[in-house]
Amino acid sequence: MQLKIDNLTFAYNKKEGNIVENFNLEVQKGEVVALVGVSGSGKSTVLRLTAGLEIPDSGKISIAGQTAAGDHKFKAAEKRKVGMVFQDYALFPHLSVEKNIAFGIDHLSKANRKARVRRLLELVNLEGFEKRYPHQLSGGQQQRIALARTLAPGPELLLLDEPFSNLDAELKDKIRRDLNEIIKDVGVTTILVSHDREDAEFMQAREVLMS
Amino acid sequence: MQLLKKIKQGSPGWFLLTAGIILLLLIPNLNIIINLFGKAGENWEHVRDYLLINYFQNSLILVLASGLLAAFLGAGLAWIIAAYDFPGRNFLSWGLILPLAIPPYIGAYVYQGMFSYTGPLQTFLRNDFQLQLSQQYFDFMNIRGAIFIYTIFLFPYVFLMTKAFLSRQSASLLESSRLLGKNDSTIFFKIILPLSRGAVVAGSSLVMMEVLNDYGVVKYFGISTFTTAIFKTWFGMGDLATAVRLAVMAMLVIFVLLFLEKLLRGGRKYSYSTSNIRPLSRRKLKGSKKVLAQFFCYGVFFFGFLLPTIQLLYWSFLSRGGELLGTLNFALTSFLTGGGAAVLILTGAVIVATTARMSSSFISNLLARITILGYSIPGAVIAVGVLLFMLQLDQIFLFLQTGFGIEINLVLSSTLVMLIFAYAVRFMGIAFNSVNSGYQKIGESYFEASRTLGKGVTETFFKIDLPMLKPALMSGFLLIFIEIMKELPLTMILRPFNFDTLATKAFEYASDEMIYRAADLSLVLIFFSTAAIYLITHHRRRKNNAVEN
Ligand SMILES: Nc1ncnc2c1ncn2[C@@H]1O[C@H](COP(=O)(O)OP(=O)(O)O)[C@@H](O)[C@H]1O
Ligand SMILES: [Mg+2]
Numbered sequence: 001m002q003l004k005i006d007n008l009t010f011a012y013n014k015k016e017g018n019i020v021e022n023f024n025l026e027v028q029k030g031e032v033v034a035l036v037g038v039s040g041s042g043k044s045t046v047l048r049l050t051a052g053l054e055i056p057d058s059g060k061i062s063i064a065g066q067t068a069a070g071d072h073k074f075k076a077a078e079k080r081k082v083g084m085v086f087q088d089y090a091l092f093p094h095l096s097v098e099k100n101i102a103f104g105i106d107h108l109s110k111a112n113r114k115a116r117v118r119r120l121l122e123l124v125n126l127e128g129f130e131k132r133y134p135h136q137l138s139g140g141q142q143q144r145i146a147l148a149r150t151l152a153p154g155p156e157l158l159l160l161d162e163p164f165s166n167l168d169a170e171l172k173d174k175i176r177r178d179l180n181e182i183i184k185d186v187g188v189t190t191i192l193v194s195h196d197r198e199d200a201e202f203m204q205a206r207e208v209l210m211s
Numbered sequence: 212m213q214l215l216k217k218i219k220q221g222s223p224g225w226f227l228l229t230a231g232i233i234l235l236l237l238i239p240n241l242n243i244i245i246n247l248f249g250k251a252g253e254n255w256e257h258v259r260d261y262l263l264i265n266y267f268q269n270s271l272i273l274v275l276a277s278g279l280l281a282a283f284l285g286a287g288l289a290w291i292i293a294a295y296d297f298p299g300r301n302f303l304s305w306g307l308i309l310p311l312a313i314p315p316y317i318g319a320y321v322y323q324g325m326f327s328y329t330g331p332l333q334t335f336l337r338n339d340f341q342l343q344l345s346q347q348y349f350d351f352m353n354i355r356g357a358i359f360i361y362t363i364f365l366f367p368y369v370f371l372m373t374k375a376f377l378s379r380q381s382a383s384l385l386e387s388s389r390l391l392g393k394n395d396s397t398i399f400f401k402i403i404l405p406l407s408r409g410a411v412v413a414g415s416s417l418v419m420m421e422v423l424n425d426y427g428v429v430k431y432f433g434i435s436t437f438t439t440a441i442f443k444t445w446f447g448m449g450d451l452a453t454a455v456r457l458a459v460m461a462m463l464v465i466f467v468l469l470f471l472e473k474l475l476r477g478g479r480k481y482s483y484s485t486s487n488i489r490p491l492s493r494r495k496l497k498g499s500k501k502v503l504a505q506f507f508c509y510g511v512f513f514f515g516f517l518l519p520t521i522q523l524l525y526w527s528f529l530s531r532g533g534e535l536l537g538t539l540n541f542a543l544t545s546f547l548t549g550g551g552a553a554v555l556i557l558t559g560a561v562i563v564a565t566t567a568r569m570s571s572s573f574i575s576n577l578l579a580r581i582t583i584l585g586y587s588i589p590g591a592v593i594a595v596g597v598l599l600f601m602l603q604l605d606q607i608f609l610f611l612q613t614g615f616g617i618e619i620n621l622v623l624s625s626t627l628v629m630l631i632f633a634y635a636v637r638f639m640g641i642a643f644n645s646v647n648s649g650y651q652k653i654g655e656s657y658f659e660a661s662r663t664l665g666k667g668v669t670e671t672f673f674k675i676d677l678p679m680l681k682p683a684l685m686s687g688f689l690l691i692f693i694e695i696m697k698e699l700p701l702t703m704i705l706r707p708f709n710f711d712t713l714a715t716k717a718f719e720y721a722s723d724e725m726i727y728r729a730a731d732l733s734l735v736l737i738f739f740s741t742a743a744i745y746l747i748t749h750h751r752r753r754k755n756n757a758v759e760n
Contacts, residue, residue, distance in 0.1 A: 053659050077662035084663045090656035094678045103674075104664030153665055 001065070002189040003027040003050065003157055008059035010049055019045050023059070025208060027157075032183060032190045034200035037210030043193040044087075046210070047159045050191070051084045052077035064156045083155030083188075087162050089146040091134035097121075097145055098130035104153040120148040123182055140171055144178070151186060158183070160192040164199055176202050222668045229566040232559050233581055236636055239596030240462075240588065246599060247459050252452030254444055262440065263460070270436045270464060272354060273429070274419045277361035282415040284362060284511065285369025290403055291508060292370075293377035294385070294395075296493040297501045303508045304374070305748045310515030311367045312740035314697040314714065316427020317733045318364045320721035321519040323351045323431070324526075331522075352432045361422050363515045368421070369414030376410035377403070382492050409476045416472040423464065424589040426700035427718050437461040438700060441591040445704070451595070458592040465587050520737060523730045530727035538731050545712040545736070548627070549695040552634045553642075553688050559635060560642030560687070561680070565672055568650050568658075579647065583640030590637060590700035597633040597705065630705045637701060638691050645690060649683020650676075686750065689743040696739055 005025040011018045019042045027033050035043045048054045050061060052068065052075060060070030063082060068075045091100050101117045108116065121127050124144035134142060143163065150158065163179060164172050180203050183190050194200060200207045292304045324330050350356070384406075388398050404411070426438045437457055445454040496504055563582060567575035585593060657679065661671040699714050706715065713736045720729035 051659075051663050053662070076667070077659070078665045078667050080663075081665075082663060084660070086656045086660055088656055090660040092657060092660075092675060092679075103661070104666075149664070 001026060002029040002031070002063070003191070004060075004062045005046075005050070006060040006070070008046070008049060008056055008061065010045060010054060010056050010059075012045075018057075020049065023210075027189060027191065029189055030187050032192070032203055032205040034203065034205035034207050035191060035193045035210055036197050036200055036207050037195065039195055041210045043195075043210050044161055047084065047161055047191065047193060050157070051082045051159060052080045081153070081156045082159060083150035083153070083157065084159040085143070085146050085150050085161065085163065087165070089134075089142045091137075091142055091146055091149070093134050095133075096130065097126075097132050097134070097137075100134070100145060101149045101152050103149060116152060120152055123151070123185065124148045125178070140167075140175060143175065147179070147182065151182075151188065155188065158188045158190045160190065162193055162195070164194060164196070179203070225562065225566045225569065225668065228562050229578070232563055232639075233578065235632075236581060236585060236639055239593060239600050239633075239636055240584065242599045242603075243455055243458050243462070243592065243596045246452070246455045249455075250452060251456065252444070252450040252454075254448055254450045255453045255456055258440070258444065258453055258457070262435070265435055266437050266440050266457070266460070267464075269354065269429075269434055270423060270461075273357055273361065273434070273436065274422045274464075274468070276358045277365065277422045278415045278419040280358065280362040281366040281369050281418040282411050285366040285371075285414055286373045286404065286407065286411045287399075288366075288508060288511060289370050289373035289377060289407075290399055291504050293374055294403075294493060295496045295504060297496040297504050299505055299509065300493075303512065305744070306512050306516070307370055307508065308367045308744055308748065309512070309741060310364045312693075312737050312744055313364055313516065313519055313733075314427070314699070314736070315360050315364045315421075315425055316431060316699060316718055316721070317523075317729075317736070318519055319351070319357070319360045319428045319431050320726065320729065321522050321733075322356070322360065324726050325518075325522055326351055331525075354434060357428050357432050357434060360428055361418070361425070363511070365418045365421050366511075366515075368417040369411055372410045372414035372417075373407050376407050380406070412472055412475045416468065419468055420465075420587050420589075423461065423468075424591075424700065426591060426703065431718075431722060437464070438589055438591040441595065442700075442704070445595070451598075454595050455599070458595045461589055461592050465589075469587060520734075523734050523737070526727050526730035527734055530731060534728070534731075538735060541711055541713045541716050541732060542735050544710070545696050545714070546739075548631070548712060549692045552631045552695050553691040555631065556635050556638055556642045556691055557646070557684060557687055560639055560646050561677075561684070563639075564643055564646035564650060565676065567647065569668060579643065582643040585636040586638065586640040588637075590633075590698070591704065593633055593636050594701050594704040597629060597636060601629045601632075626707055627710070630702065630707070630710075633701045633705050634695055634698070637698075638694055641690055641694065642687050645683050645687025646680065649680045649687075652683070653679050682750065686747045689747050693740045693743045696736060 003025065004027075005023060008020055008023040009018055010020040023042075023046060025033075025046075035046060037043055045054065049056055049069070050063075055074055056069050058070075061068045062070075063080060066075075067073055068080055092103070095103070098117055101120055102113050105113055105116060117130065118127070121129060124147055126141060126144055126148075129137070129141070129145070134145070137145065160179075164176060167175060176199065183203075190205075192199070192203065192205065197207065288307055292300060292307070326332055351359075384402070385398065388402055393401070423436075424438070426442065428434075429436050429439050430442070437460060441454045441457050441461075444450045444457065560582070563578055567578045570578070653676070657675050658671055661675045662668075666674065696712070697714055698712075699718060702712055702715050703718075706712075711719075713732045717729045717732035717736065720726070720732065
């Protein structure tokens with residue numbers, strides 16, 4: 001089991017009540033799961049809890065068989081090996097594409113790092129973009145670089161928050177296709193968030209409804 | 212888990228450092244309050260029975276009148292600049308900030324010199340028009356004069372805050388009122404003023420804090436306030452205990468003001484998310500309205516910046532450069548002290564702001580409150596607190612020395628350390644706000660992205676946060692730098708022997724009626740402040756343009 005969430009409960013603040021309540025989810029290795037639900041139903045919050053960006057009030061999260069949160073333990077985000085592509089991509093504006101992708105793999109030797117960056121750029125079909133800066137890329141290109149950066153350290157789990165929002169129909173089709181291909185290529189366990197069930201079908205993902 | 216949630220995602224190192232800094236900031240102020248319960252000084256009874264009422268009265272009149280006038284002047288100008296277009300508007304939108312480059316105590320002696328019997332205005336009237344007017348028309352050295360000085364040189368605080376607020380407002384707001392047939396003055400009084408009340412009050416309370424902090428103007432004009440009283444009991448009579456009591460009284464005034472501010476600002480904040488609104492479009496002015504707007508704005512600019520600067524240039528010209536070497540010397544001292552202290556203070560502020568960002572909103576609000584506290588407390592009061600603290604440290608050192616034979620030759624209460632520490636207490640809030648607004652602009656997602664890529668809090672700070680904070684740090688540095696260059700009361704009280712900055716020396720010369728010499732130093736000071744203001748405003752502007760494109 002790659003991800004196991006038991007009875008997860010969380011509130012941003014007590015007064016506003018629980019955003020996530022007794023939530024359960026199991027994801028097998030290599031599986032692609034789509035969290036589907038209306039806006040405000042707590043999809044992003046579940047991703048943030050999984051990534052270690054928020055601390056649950058109760059419940060348990062295990063990733064690749066290890067406890068990430070629960071039983072009075074809390075593993076910090078940087079130790080979880082969970083990759084997340086943010087809705088706004090969050091590419092570091094002061095770093096080149098190359099340095100962005102290499103950010104999470106600076107424990108590798110220089111040669112290995114360079115090779116891996118090149119391989120990832122190939123994977124996302126953006127060879128030769130090493131020296132560019134994020135502001136010189138289109139939205140679709142930024143997303144693919146963000147994906148490459150997230151995949152670089154070889155995460156146990158890939159989280160995608162609304163990867164198809166803010167896109168026009170034509171581009172959306174292409175990006176869905178590309179993304180699907182890349183994920184299947186890498187074989188990484190993936191949870192993606194969408195408010196559109198069509199996305200889930202297209203990605204051949206198992207749908208999990210949030211309400 | 213719950214405690215963890217409160218401090219959210221920090222590392223203990225950051226929290227410890229921050230706790231240390233916060234403690235250091237609080238100690239001087241707590242010291243004063245604790246000392247209140249100690250023995251009263253020998254002069255206290257006399258001060259309490261005969262003088263205190265006078266201090267209260269003068270301080271309150273100065274503070275309230277200047278605050279109110281600056282509020283109207285600043286808000287009115289902000290409205291004109293934000294809502295109308297006319298030739299010169301672009302220049303004025305930063306030119307009207309420039310009065311801030313002239314410290315009020317310099318403005319005070321310039322105006323006094325200009326309007327005095329031997330000054331240029333009266334000489335001109337006498338010689339060319341045979342006009343001998345009663346001296347009371349020209350007397351600046353009173354409360355009215357002080358209020359004028361404070362208003363004309365401090366109103367930019369209100370102007371800046373209100374302008375920034377208005378620039379974030381939606382165009383539809385104005386358009387709908389115009390469509391409803393309201394004329395512009397109705398819109399100003401009925402819509403703009405109530406809407407921007409929070410910003411106006413915030414700016415105006417800055418003005419009031421500055422007035423209460425001021426030592427130079429009131430001393431020069433011979434008006435007794437808390438600040439001058441603290442100086443007098445301490446330096447004149449050597450009665451620290453009475454100075455402490457006065458400091459507490461001044462703090463009471465501050466707390467009343469802060470409470471009033473909170474009340475006046477009102478609970479509700481009117482704000483939009485900044486991204487999706489159409490900003491105010493400026494209406495082009497024509498004919499007499501154009502002339503009127505120009506006349507008003509340029510008039511304020513003239514009296515708040517141009518006229519005093521020209522007068523100073525003239526005096527400086529008369530002195531033929533004076534003692535160039537001396538001027539350079541004081542400039543260097545100011546420069547090094549200001550620059551060094553600004554770097555230190557900013558470093559502290561970065562640590563606190565970074566911790567605040569990793570904490571729950573409760574803790575980060577608390578940190579913001581504590582850091583800004585020093586800015587609302589008059590310099591003379593902080594000086595008393597810091598001195599008490601340093602005397603205690605000295606005693607501890609002395610004790611260690613005599614008791615254990617440990618050799619520490621540190622007498623803090625007479626060194627630059629004390630002064631820089633006092634600057635930190637007073638200006639940490641400005642630094643914190645700069646860094647914090649930098650963080651708010653950056654947002655959370657870069658930080659979080661770095662975390663999910665396997666970097667801890669500290670590594671993320673050095674690799675991501677710090678480089679992205681650079682513009683905020685730059686403008687924070689400039690802000691603190693000019694504040695310290697202009698600073699008078701703290702520096703006067705706490706400086707080591709023979710230590711003079713441009714500010715203290717200019718003030719001394721002016722007090723001794725050596726106006727020409729004061730002019731050289733003042734001009735250097737004004738030059739640096741102007742340059743800093745130019746850099747801050749124009750840097751922001753460039754960036755705004757880049758975002759808009
Ligand atoms: N940082 C936050 N602080 C407080 N409330 C939040 C925060 N982030 C999200 N919320 C609230 O939590 C609820 C769920 O948000 P989210 O998980 O983003 O939903 P979704 O991604 O399904 O649209 C919303 O009502 C939102 O207002
Ligand atoms: Mg969401």
